[in-house]
Amino acid sequence: MNNAKTTPVKISDVVLRDGHQSLIATRMRTEDMLPICAKLDAIGFHALEVWGGATFDACVRFLKEDPWERLTSLREALPNTPLQMLLRGQNLLGYRHYADDVVERFVARAADNGVDIFRVFDALNDLRNLETAMKAVKASGKHAQGTICYTVSPVHTLETYLEQARRLVDMGADSIAIKDMAGLLTPYATSELVAGLVEAVEVPVHLHAHATAGLASLCQLKAVEAGCRHIDTCNSAFANGTSHPSTEAMVAAFQGTPYDTGLDLVALKEIGDYFREVRKKYAAFESEYTREDVSVQIWQVPGGMMSNLANQMKEQNALGRIMDVFDEIPRVRADLGYPPLVTPTSQIVGTQAAMNVLTGERYKSITNEVKRYLLGGYGQPPAAVDEEVRRKAIGSEPVDEGRPADQLQPEMARLETEIGELAESEEDVLTFAMFPDLGRDFLKGRRDGTLVPEAIPAPSSGGGERPVSEG
Amino acid sequence: MNNAKTTPVKISDVVLRDGHQSLIATRMRTEDMLPICAKLDAIGFHALEVWGGATFDACVRFLKEDPWERLTSLREALPNTPLQMLLRGQNLLGYRHYADDVVERFVARAADNGVDIFRVFDALNDLRNLETAMKAVKASGKHAQGTICYTVSPVHTLETYLEQARRLVDMGADSIAIKDMAGLLTPYATSELVAGLVEAVEVPVHLHAHATAGLASLCQLKAVEAGCRHIDTCNSAFANGTSHPSTEAMVAAFQGTPYDTGLDLVALKEIGDYFREVRKKYAAFESEYTREDVSVQIWQVPGGMMSNLANQMKEQNALGRIMDVFDEIPRVRADLGYPPLVTPTSQIVGTQAAMNVLTGERYKSITNEVKRYLLGGYGQPPAAVDEEVRRKAIGSEPVDEGRPADQLQPEMARLETEIGELAESEEDVLTFAMFPDLGRDFLKGRRDGTLVPEAIPAPSSGGGERPVSEG
Ligand SMILES: [Co+2]
Ligand SMILES: [Co+2]
Numbered sequence: 001m002n003n004a005k006t007t008p009v010k011i012s013d014v015v016l017r018d019g020h021q022s023l024i025a026t027r028m029r030t031e032d033m034l035p036i037c038a039k040l041d042a043i044g045f046h047a048l049e050v051w052g053g054a055t056f057d058a059c060v061r062f063l064k065e066d067p068w069e070r071l072t073s074l075r076e077a078l079p080n081t082p083l084q085m086l087l088r089g090q091n092l093l094g095y096r097h098y099a100d101d102v103v104e105r106f107v108a109r110a111a112d113n114g115v116d117i118f119r120v121f122d123a124l125n126d127l128r129n130l131e132t133a134m135k136a137v138k139a140s141g142k143h144a145q146g147t148i149c150y151t152v153s154p155v156h157t158l159e160t161y162l163e164q165a166r167r168l169v170d171m172g173a174d175s176i177a178i179k180d181m182a183g184l185l186t187p188y189a190t191s192e193l194v195a196g197l198v199e200a201v202e203v204p205v206h207l208h209a210h211a212t213a214g215l216a217s218l219c220q221l222k223a224v225e226a227g228c229r230h231i232d233t234c235n236s237a238f239a240n241g242t243s244h245p246s247t248e249a250m251v252a253a254f255q256g257t258p259y260d261t262g263l264d265l266v267a268l269k270e271i272g273d274y275f276r277e278v279r280k281k282y283a284a285f286e287s288e289y290t291r292e293d294v295s296v297q298i299w300q301v302p303g304g305m306m307s308n309l310a311n312q313m314k315e316q317n318a319l320g321r322i323m324d325v326f327d328e329i330p331r332v333r334a335d336l337g338y339p340p341l342v343t344p345t346s347q348i349v350g351t352q353a354a355m356n357v358l359t360g361e362r363y364k365s366i367t368n369e370v371k372r373y374l375l376g377g378y379g380q381p382p383a384a385v386d387e388e389v390r391r392k393a394i395g396s397e398p399v400d401e402g403r404p405a406d407q408l409q410p411e412m413a414r415l416e417t418e419i420g421e422l423a424e425s426e427e428d429v430l431t432f433a434m435f436p437d438l439g440r441d442f443l444k445g446r447r448d449g450t451l452v453p454e455a456i457p458a459p460s461s462g463g464g465e466r467p468v469s470e471g
Numbered sequence: 472m473n474n475a476k477t478t479p480v481k482i483s484d485v486v487l488r489d490g491h492q493s494l495i496a497t498r499m500r501t502e503d504m505l506p507i508c509a510k511l512d513a514i515g516f517h518a519l520e521v522w523g524g525a526t527f528d529a530c531v532r533f534l535k536e537d538p539w540e541r542l543t544s545l546r547e548a549l550p551n552t553p554l555q556m557l558l559r560g561q562n563l564l565g566y567r568h569y570a571d572d573v574v575e576r577f578v579a580r581a582a583d584n585g586v587d588i589f590r591v592f593d594a595l596n597d598l599r600n601l602e603t604a605m606k607a608v609k610a611s612g613k614h615a616q617g618t619i620c621y622t623v624s625p626v627h628t629l630e631t632y633l634e635q636a637r638r639l640v641d642m643g644a645d646s647i648a649i650k651d652m653a654g655l656l657t658p659y660a661t662s663e664l665v666a667g668l669v670e671a672v673e674v675p676v677h678l679h680a681h682a683t684a685g686l687a688s689l690c691q692l693k694a695v696e697a698g699c700r701h702i703d704t705c706n707s708a709f710a711n712g713t714s715h716p717s718t719e720a721m722v723a724a725f726q727g728t729p730y731d732t733g734l735d736l737v738a739l740k741e742i743g744d745y746f747r748e749v750r751k752k753y754a755a756f757e758s759e760y761t762r763e764d765v766s767v768q769i770w771q772v773p774g775g776m777m778s779n780l781a782n783q784m785k786e787q788n789a790l791g792r793i794m795d796v797f798d799e800i801p802r803v804r805a806d807l808g809y810p811p812l813v814t815p816t817s818q819i820v821g822t823q824a825a826m827n828v829l830t831g832e833r834y835k836s837i838t839n840e841v842k843r844y845l846l847g848g849y850g851q852p853p854a855a856v857d858e859e860v861r862r863k864a865i866g867s868e869p870v871d872e873g874r875p876a877d878q879l880q881p882e883m884a885r886l887e888t889e890i891g892e893l894a895e896s897e898e899d900v901l902t903f904a905m906f907p908d909l910g911r912d913f914l915k916g917r918r919d920g921t922l923v924p925e926a927i928p929a930p931s932s933g934g935g936e937r938p939v940s941e942g
Binding site for chain 1: 658728768
């Protein structure tokens with residue numbers, strides 16, 4: 001139990017990862033990060049989140065930067081600040097489950113290149129998908145942060161979250177993060193959840209809450225009052241909307257109280273002035289879907305998912321039926337045992353809901369992803385799935401109830417062979433592992449000296465492609 | 472004492488007044504308000520703030536709308552919602568002190584044309600400047616809200632604010648508003664202030680807090696927990712930054728709690744969708760100075776004042792000395808007995824501070840406004856002024872310590888004569904009273920049918936003139 005009711009709040013700033021991922025499609029380039037690192041490093045943050053999430057993908061896909069090089073240069077430029085990454089458990093930073101040997105090597109290389117704190121999560125909160133990564137972090141001597149993906153459903157009670165936290169601590173978690181990727185938390189729900197967690201576990205509790213509905217700063221305040229001492233904020237230049245509460249505001253909020261962060265507002269403001277200029281360069285990646293929007297508090301559907309669905313329905317000339325899809329989403333989610341809606345489950349649920357509406361008959365057509373999900377391919381759903389839907393989808397095929405990665409043979413050796421001399425390091429092999437085609441092209445381009453970052457579009461062109469993950 | 476710890480929070484939405492005043496230089500036109508009034512009227516707000524502040528000025532100066540007509544058409548379009556206005560005490564909506572007869576007639580006509588709630592304030596918190604207006608509101612049978620302009624200084628203690636509230640109630644105030652025009656309040660300062668006020672007075676306490684530093688929603692949450700049940704918010708389309716916390720966010724924050732506002736989020740979201748479209752039309756009036764900025768929490772200087780000073784110093788080729796001016800402001804403010812910084816005191820203090828820096832010698836040159844201030848022309852400063860500065864400014868001239876308006880002879884008759892047949896109603900005379908030249912031109916233009924609203928500039932042109940008041 002944490003009795004530190006009057007100790008300072010510690011701030012992890014996410015401007016170098018989640019801030020630009022949330023607001024400008026993960027496009028900030030390393031060249032725009034390095035000039036401000038000395039000032040960032042002098043602030044005294046608990047941590048800076050700098051890697052993982054969609055940044056790896058964006059580096060390889062759009063920026064033609066080696067993500068490992070970004071990590072080592074940030075490590076060098078930020079010698080005094082712990083660096084944090086976001087890791088999708090057994091999915092690492094890719095879009096499938098990897099064999100354990102890949103997970104182990106990935107974590108080892110990330111630790112070696114500079115990551116101090118690994119925030120590890122699984123979209124279904126299936127802790128078996130976190131096991132190998134957590135063990136690997138511990139083996140590397142780094143900080144393993146176990147994550148609770150927050151969602152709202154009849155089966156997600158306070159007790160299920162507390163039990164998950166206890167199990168994460170049993171797995172070696174050095175801290176627990178509440179990850180509210182959609183902005184579902186309300187201040188008083190946060191209060192209850194945090195008070196429970198602080199009571200239930202000895203390790204620090206972190207709050208990562210997106211400001212999508214305009215509630216995250218309120219949630220952080222109530223979290224702090226309930227005993228949380230670690231909040232994720234983002235420099236004001238990349239704060240609010242689908243990003244996070246601003247660092248400056250939260251620092252000011254606690255000034256002169258027992259929670260005082262002790263951070264220097266003038267220095268933070270200077271950093272903000274820098275990043276506001278940087279943000280202008282990326283104006284083409286701004287989107288109206290990143291602004292504050294209360295919808296998630298009405299329909300429990302994350303903003304990114306709503307805009308994706310709107311686009312899908314538009315393409316089918318069926319935008320007029322979008323409200324039917326919003327109504328169908330909770331039903332599909334119930335059928336699938338109430339998965340939290342985050343990559344990849346948000347796509348799985350959303351696409352099936354749209355299909356159920358468009359075909360005019362529920363589950364007349366069923367996506368391969370839903371089939372894979374019902375076969376146990378993503379792990380264990382939070383609750384029992386609907387038996388009839390399962391039968392329609394997979395008939396009498398056996399459901400795999402084991403840890404998904406137990407089905408996978410070691411694959412590092414194969415990956416090394418496949419990529420051959422294009423890989424100059426184990427890091428390169430792991431890049432290839434994350435993105436087979438894209439990674440190979442990247443390594444080839446690097447060898448041939450033909451890598452060209454995407455041009456930054458003119459602001460009027462309405463934004464470029466966005467990597468396919470949230471967080 | 473207010474024991475209503477578990478009663479619903481009531482929302483006053485300011486989108487039709489302070490929202491667009493704060494974010495698009497008070498430019499929203501009546502034609503963009505009326506189409507959404509039916510939906511606004513159905514929400515069940517405690518009130519809609521629709522008039523006063525800078526709207527009167529903007530109507531006459533830029534939009535060439537009759538402000539009285541705006542009021543009557545909003546009254547007609549919002550039959551079920553109390554309408555609120557912001558009134559600068561003895562200054563009404565103009566920029567000087569008016570004689571009592573003008574104040575009385577103005578309030579009577581405003582009440583008659585549709586204002587239900589009058590929020591009355593004075594920049595110096597000199598209650599003698601509120602007396603006549605408060606009495607006139609009571610005489611008209613309407614709701615008189617007495618206002619505390621919040622500031623931070625060695626002489627502004629909790630007890631001074633509580634005493635002010637008690638005196639406002641003695642003057643007949645039906646409720647008390649805390650007006651944090653600059654965004655100075657922090658959540659825990661709010662908590663203490665509101666708890667004190669709720670204990671000190673029987674009438675409801677309202678919180679009007681600008682989100683300039685990103686703290687207002689936090690302040691409102693703490694205010695509500697401390698017993699406040701009336702908060703000012705703004706539809707999300709015109710919320711945040713130098714405006715107010717978003718209505719939707721605050722409604723969502725309290726949903727399902729004893730504070731639940733009971734307002735319909737889906738309906739509020741539809742209103743937001745409407746106003747987001749409207750805001751696009753006024754893109755030219757957007758300014759980078761309206762975004763969230765923590766500076767006021769560092770230097771205690773309101774955002775609008777900082778940008779004005781930056782412009783002044785730039786014109787003098789002295790932008791490099793702006794930090795000296797920021798350092799000088801608190802000294803000038805101390806010399807002048809710690810006035811809150813709001814129109815007109817923000818200009819009085821800021822200009823003198825800039826002069827003190829530019830001339831290289833403090834009070835070598837002294838503005839006429841500072842002289843008038845030291846002669847007692849604006850009312851009584853919150854604390855004693857510096858005697859040496861006073862001597863330098865006004866020598867041995869006698870200081871008027873009476874109520875400023877006591878010096879003024881009745882002036883309605885003179886105004887009526889002066890404007891003659893250009894005025895078709897008492898409202899017209901009052902329009903002329905507010906703005907002698909501008910008002911006459913407006914009435915003449917109306918008679919001749921030559922009124923032309925300013926063209927809305929193209930967005931790239933970087934904004935038009937702004938009316939000279941905050942609030
Ligand atoms: Co995130
Ligand atoms: Co205001």
